[in-house]
Amino acid sequence: MPELPEVETIITRLKQGTSSHPPLEGHVVESVQVTWARSVSKPDPVSLQKVLIGQQVLDVRRRGKFLHFPLSQGHFIAHLRMSGDMRMEPRLDSTGKALPLQAYDRVVLNFESPWRLAFSNIRKFGRVWYVTDPLEVLGDLGPEPLSETFSADQLFLMLQRHNRQIKPLLMDQHFIAGLGNIYTDESLFRAKIHPLRRSNTLSESEAKRLHAAIRETLQDGIRKNGASLDWIYRGGDFQNYFQVYQRTGENCPNCSATIQKTVVGQRGTHYCPTCQPAPEMSNKG
DNA sequence: CATCAACCCTGAGAGC
DNA sequence: TGCTCTCAGGGTTGAT
Structure with a gap:
């Protein structure tokens, strides 16, 4: 966690x-x-x-x-x-x-x-x-998402190089360093991108949105001293600001559709079916 | 290259 | 009350 x-x-x-x-x-x-x-x-x-x-x-x-x-x-x-x-x-x-x-x-x-x-x-x-x-x-870690030199253009090019489900790719530390299950779900929601989208189908504007979403989500998390979900980690507040993570069955804060939970890349995955439209079948894994 | 199951672990929460 | 079962999650490894 x-x-x-x-x-x-x-x-x-x-x-x-x-x-x-x-x-x-x-x-x-x-x-x-x-x-x-x-x-x-x-x-x-x-x-x-x-x-x-x-x-x-x-x-x-x-x-x-x-x-x-x-x-x-x-x-x-x-x-x-x-x-x-x-x-x-x-x-x-x-x-x-x-x-x-x-x-x-x-x-x-x-x-x-x-x-x-x-x-x-x-x-x-x-x-x-x-x-x-x-x-x-x-040595094998991907770029720091909060680094000044990490740009939306760079993320777009990185996404183009893979044909993978976007969520497991974002959690791959060789691709980008620091995202885990919570911040990936929250970032994808903020960017309005479905977790099963293939990475190389994202448009430039979607990549730009994702880039901004990742940075904003991480910065919000830091500002709240992290998320205290696990009993061991103390002092964080970000768990009170989750929009989809562990909010299965609740209303989407954007559109009030019901937040769904599924499994992607062996991880529990939370998303809004309306705000994050599912990819075409031909694009799925 | 992409995906997936199994593995490493413990404690919480559900079910009985 | 107390037992057993399932689940959660980051990352590695080996198989497909």
């Missing part, structure tokens, strides 16, 4: 600090705890624990749905997948004793300072990496 806006919200908190913790930048790793070995994608957990010690966090970034932490040597990268959080919190109580971890903390960086960074992940799908070259993990 954490998609671009949720990850952006987490990254901003870590980057800037909050009333309850300082910014992450500058802290130096003293020790590493791994409570679920499969959370470590690369290298192996023991090597990860060794190589991170003594490393300083130099920056806090987001790329697609990835959290990216350049270190004094190499890069620490994390992906939350279905559920999860990255928390900065105190690691010692008032007597200097180590505070216990929370139930779903999978990988924890303890700093030389009294703080720690906890990667929590209920469903255990999340992964972390330590790599020398960040492109080893991030």
